[in-house]
Amino acid sequence: MTPPKIAIIGGKSSDSLAYWKHQGGSLDLHEGSAQVALREAGLFDQFMAVARPEGEVLKIYEPNGNLLLDESTGQGERRPDSFNGRPEVDRVQLRDMLIDSLSPGTIHWGRKLSTVKTTAVGLDSVYDLHFADGTTETEFSLVVGADGTWSRVRPLLSDTRPQFSGINGVDVKLSNIDAVDAKLSKRVGLGMCLTLGSNTTILSQRNGDGCVRSYGFMRLTEDWARTCGIDWSRPAEAKKQFLDLYYRDFDQDSKDLILKADDESVIPRPMYMLPVGHKWPHRAGLTLIGDAAHVMAPFAGVGVNVAMEDALHLARSLVACRDVCAKTAVKTHERHLSNAVRDYEEAMFVRAEAYAKDTWMYLDLFFHERGGHAMCEHFANEKQQQQGQQQGQQTGVPEM
Template sequence: MSSSIPNIAIIGAGPGGLTLAAILQRNSIPFTVYDLDASPHGRNQGGTLDLHPQGGQLALRAAGLWDEFVKYARPESDVMKVVTPAGKVLWDGNGPNARVVEAGKEYDHRPEIDREKLKKILLEAVEGSRIKWGKKLLEVKEAGEGSYDLVFGDGETERGFDLVVGADGAWSKVRKVLSDEMPFYSGISGVEFWADNADEKHPFVSEFVGAGSMFSFDEGRAIQAQRLGSGTIRTYGNVRVPENFFKECGIDWEKKDQARNEFVERYFGDCADVLKRLLMESGDDLVLRTLYMLPVGFKWEEKRGVTLLGDAAHLMTPFAGVGVNAAMWDGLDLASGIVESVKGGKPLDVVVKEYETEMFSRGEKFAQKTMRGLKGHFSAHGNGHFVERLKGGE
């Protein structure tokens, strides 16, 4: 190994930051991860996601975590169901449209994995002492000669970093060093409804959604449901509304049962009974979501010693299902460059610039795909277009 080993700080222990950390550790390159959460289990990790062969799966292989992924992945949930607002089933991957998968090729498409399990896999691959929890980053300060100090909310300052990687999500503090650009409201807000232990407690929800995900698109609104490996089904009622919707819509969100009734009746009251029932019977919890994004094609001028990955670099709405895959791909590419620098002697500045050039191009393509998904999901023709994509093998 080269004697020139950079002092690396990774801000954020999400999928992208942990992918970078896991690959660096596998190559015996030191780093420190700082995360806002008080502990690894400081907050709910969200629902399920599909990992693409050329995205998340590739990154896990590079981190030596493929066998662990196989333990928790759910290729059987890589199925989709599409229902019109009137209740007509246009596509059902659980039945006549089921994809035939040859033995040994279960992971060739996009198997599902719960976000919680993905984080578990990545955390277990990173030495615990390398992650500092409960660290709220306030500022990244230039310290001269390409070095940076990190100022945290607990009053501590960590000094002398040669590379600061912002994997700190939508409202990234690291991004402020590189750009004044901030996320803007996507036009979409949603309510997330939970049906815990669906097979036993909510049999209708379980049967209606099926083994994977269910979608129903319409002008200005969409219903999406997904099954988690934990047995929970989460259903999202998303609507095109102003940014201040949750504060000014007149619904008292503290009274969750009443709020669910009002929201469903107001925005999905003319939908088929099966869709309303799906929302109404998913009453174990209710979470509000306001969706933000960065401009398609967002870039920044190269700055020595600082870069971004994942949502900090290309925040998107979830309407193409590529966000985590993009973040893990970023982590893989940046890690590969750092390994090349440390072990092969290539200047760190050069590999970071190469990473950014490739990431800008890839991120823009993903963002464009997501914008098409956003427009399609909230259009009167969204169901038909989505089914055509499924018929084409997407």
């Protein structure tokens, strides 16, 4: 059997440096998805060596500084058990670990994809990749679009574009928070610190490098950054203006998470999502994984987990296809390869739809008119349901 030629188009394939350091905040990897993928890749022990289980804890504040929930002390109890087993890892550490596991030359850096074109070889269609530098790579049996929110591969499969989620604001980073402000460091704690007002939030998260990333997000228009009157080219003044406009009712500690952040880190950041249930008709030789397939806002904390689950299931399908073809001495693989990809897609569509529904549910909790009280009540209700299910299992009496 002639092995298929497969190209994976990455979202940062145009980086000039393989170990680009501006990767965003910390990620929690779940036991049933991303951690399974790492185990099968033989990387679980390396992951646990850099993971931060202590980063799982959550704090929720009101804008006036009143603490509603603190999982590190037991105030307000903890979230349901379904939130356990999700240690944090910095994006850069995860990315470096994955890159280092590959053979040298597997990733081609500095190759920005321009177009994908179909050509015919015999009875089969294959794909040529054309890059911005004028080079071309030819005759791929499968092209996997793993190239993020604004994927260049997706338009070959779907006319649907990501939609603005209704959430906009700024992304900032406060480096070395322990030295800058020990009191502020204590407020954040070891994990995530949410200050939830009425439809307006400051979401902060500790990273393993000693920084805290914060997000001043609220319900705004898509063009807000351009029309709000804030001069983003002057970040020190922009931070003050942003807080004066939208956070007058927030206590000083929560505002300082933005005010004391590194000036060069201030980035306006609208949130986008593909529609719930996004799918496409199967097309032999093309597929999508991760944000290219189902970009979601980060409020359910599932993005990287869904993406790694996609990669795991697609890899399993391709390996199974290879094994079947090898056993049956099939000389051409295209039909079997297409069926393997179709199997992956059909299961992924179902899984991604459920995650997208959860994301919208949590978005509405983060940006609720009742602020953090709505979030805490949601956790309490989920925990009560979980305890009821556990009691029913113990007694053998089905729930009504």
